[in-house]
Amino acid sequence: MNFTASEENYIKAIYHLQQSAALVTTNELAAQLKTKPASVTDMLKKLKLKDLLLYEKYQGFQLSNKGKKVALGIIRKHRLWEYFLVNKLQFGWDEVHEIAEDLEHINSKLLIERLDAFLNFPRFDPHGDPIPDVNGRMEVSKQINLIDLAPHQPAEVSAVGSQSSELLDLLSHKNIGIGTRLEVVKKFIFDHSIEIKIEDTAPFSISQQLAQSLFVKPL
Amino acid sequence: MNFTASEENYIKAIYHLQQSAALVTTNELAAQLKTKPASVTDMLKKLKLKDLLLYEKYQGFQLSNKGKKVALGIIRKHRLWEYFLVNKLQFGWDEVHEIAEDLEHINSKLLIERLDAFLNFPRFDPHGDPIPDVNGRMEVSKQINLIDLAPHQPAEVSAVGSQSSELLDLLSHKNIGIGTRLEVVKKFIFDHSIEIKIEDTAPFSISQQLAQSLFVKPL
DNA sequence: AAATTTTTTTAGCCAAATCTAAATTTTTAT
DNA sequence: ATAAAAATTTAGATTTGGCTAAAAAAATTT
Ligand SMILES: [Mn+2]
Ligand SMILES: [Mn+2]
Ligand SMILES: [Mn+2]
Ligand SMILES: [Mn+2]
Numbered sequence: 001m002n003f004t005a006s007e008e009n010y011i012k013a014i015y016h017l018q019q020s021a022a023l024v025t026t027n028e029l030a031a032q033l034k035t036k037p038a039s040v041t042d043m044l045k046k047l048k049l050k051d052l053l054l055y056e057k058y059q060g061f062q063l064s065n066k067g068k069k070v071a072l073g074i075i076r077k078h079r080l081w082e083y084f085l086v087n088k089l090q091f092g093w094d095e096v097h098e099i100a101e102d103l104e105h106i107n108s109k110l111l112i113e114r115l116d117a118f119l120n121f122p123r124f125d126p127h128g129d130p131i132p133d134v135n136g137r138m139e140v141s142k143q144i145n146l147i148d149l150a151p152h153q154p155a156e157v158s159a160v161g162s163q164s165s166e167l168l169d170l171l172s173h174k175n176i177g178i179g180t181r182l183e184v185v186k187k188f189i190f191d192h193s194i195e196i197k198i199e200d201t202a203p204f205s206i207s208q209q210l211a212q213s214l215f216v217k218p219l
Numbered sequence: 220m221n222f223t224a225s226e227e228n229y230i231k232a233i234y235h236l237q238q239s240a241a242l243v244t245t246n247e248l249a250a251q252l253k254t255k256p257a258s259v260t261d262m263l264k265k266l267k268l269k270d271l272l273l274y275e276k277y278q279g280f281q282l283s284n285k286g287k288k289v290a291l292g293i294i295r296k297h298r299l300w301e302y303f304l305v306n307k308l309q310f311g312w313d314e315v316h317e318i319a320e321d322l323e324h325i326n327s328k329l330l331i332e333r334l335d336a337f338l339n340f341p342r343f344d345p346h347g348d349p350i351p352d353v354n355g356r357m358e359v360s361k362q363i364n365l366i367d368l369a370p371h372q373p374a375e376v377s378a379v380g381s382q383s384s385e386l387l388d389l390l391s392h393k394n395i396g397i398g399t400r401l402e403v404v405k406k407f408i409f410d411h412s413i414e415i416k417i418e419d420t421a422p423f424s425i426s427q428q429l430a431q432s433l434f435v436k437p438l
Numbered sequence: 439a440a441a442t443t444t445t446t447t448t449a450g451c452c453a454a455a456t457c458t459a460a461a462t463t464t465t466t467a468t
Numbered sequence: 469a470t471a472a473a474a475a476t477t478t479a480g481a482t483t484t485g486g487c488t489a490a491a492a493a494a495a496t497t498t
Contacts, residue, residue: 004484004485006484006485006486025446026446036486036488041446041447042484042486043485058446058494085330089330089333089334089337091333095329099327102326102327106322111318114309118307223454225456244475245475245476246476255457255458256477257456257476258457260476260477260478261455261456276476277462277463277475
């Protein structure tokens with residue numbers, strides 16, 4: 001079974017959306033893919049026909065087991081290419097998402113196997129997201145949102161909540177990346193901002209919005 | 220200017236065909252692309268409209284200067300990816316053409332620049348074909364067809380005339396690859412077969428067809 | 439319980455890239 | 469110079485993925 005780039009984009013988007021809620025809605029998916037609800041309905045019918053989707057009209061939908069497997073395959077390709085771009089071609093972590101969006105649709109099992117081996121079977125992509133293995137299995141790290149980290153608990157940044165260049169730009173400016181060690185000094189009720197301290201540098205404040213986009217592993 | 224994968228395939232095919240004859244015909248191109256003449260005519264109109272093609276109906280066609288530049292860009296991408304697949308991902312030279320057919324349509328100037336640098340600016344692909352540089356320039360090696368090599372003139376295999384897996388399979392079997400040193404022992408009029416000798420091994424015969432698919436540089 | 443709003447689907451249209459069949463032009467043979 | 473054959477183009481359909489506008493269903497207010 002091979003799928004078009006468009007089908008793969010739908011499958012991947014549904015997979016990501018159903019991480020936060022079991023059932024996905026037509027409008028949600030249309031917003032995510034920047035397309036119209038009518039176009040989504042068309043594709044839902046097609047995916048159901050191919051047994052990738054559990055879908056009853058008006059009732060929301062979710063990927064079938066087969067659909068989930070396909071999704072993990074696409075995510076695997078995306079993240080392996082991102083790792084390649086950053087660690088072999090010297091791209092910045094904020095430059096790779098768009099290119100990986102195209103590369104992920106190249107269909108060659110052998111290519112991905114060889115790429116994986118060439119990269120030494122990496123387990124996380126440059127944004128800290130786990131890379132599924134050939135069987136779709138990936139590490140489930142017990143990372144928590146920075147907003148939930150207890151004050152004075154040392155932790156390490158393990159992932160970012162989005163790949164927007166705006167977020168990644170802000171993070172580079174503040175010298176925060178995957179692996180950065182930090183602790184929360186104080187949380188402010190007034191604006192929900194958080195004061196953090198990176199290793200031996202002076203503490204500084206970050207907004208609630210930014211804290212919510214950072215995931216950390218307590219050390 | 221960005222082009223669809225389909226447009227790029229047509230442009231590349233026209234480029235290759237016009238190496239042997241200035242003007243290309245509809246049927247030739249249809250055969251090359253395994254499509255129908257009617258489909259070719261449709262695309263010719265589109266390419267002409269985009270100023271990539273010099274074309275008057277019923278009169279044959281050829282790429283404009285702009286079209287040639289685009290073609291060289293696609294060929295550059297194709298050959299760089301082939302080099303990557305063989306020299307980094309351990310593919311055999313007979314396994315890479317199909318995958319490169321897809322990878323060549325990924326559109327990112329930066330990606331190709333970085334890939335080129337990562338590979339150390341290779342000048343020939345795994346099949347001995349020259350890789351155009353950023354400006355579309357490439358080496359014009361003074362290679363000749365093996366069929367035209369003078370007897371007892373030592374030479375080195377520099378390129379193959381096609382990427383068909385049938386040809387590459389035959390070559391591996393006979394232990395002939397890019398860089399193989401050989402000389403012609405004798406040419407037979409009867410069936411135009413040629414007896415060749417590889418370095419210190421016993422001489423053997425190859426068919427006219429095979430000899431025509433091999434290019435060599437006299438040493 | 440009815441009315442209103444929101445969500446989702448259907449109906450109908452469009453563009454790109456194909457195809458087949460028919461028409462036209464060019465080339466080749468008589 | 470005609471007639472026949474070959475090459476090329478046009479006409480009309482099809483598939484895929486998208487769109488808008490209208491209809492229908494579900495959810496929310498009153
Ligand atoms: Mn990404
Ligand atoms: Mn990522
Ligand atoms: Mn090739
Ligand atoms: Mn090649």
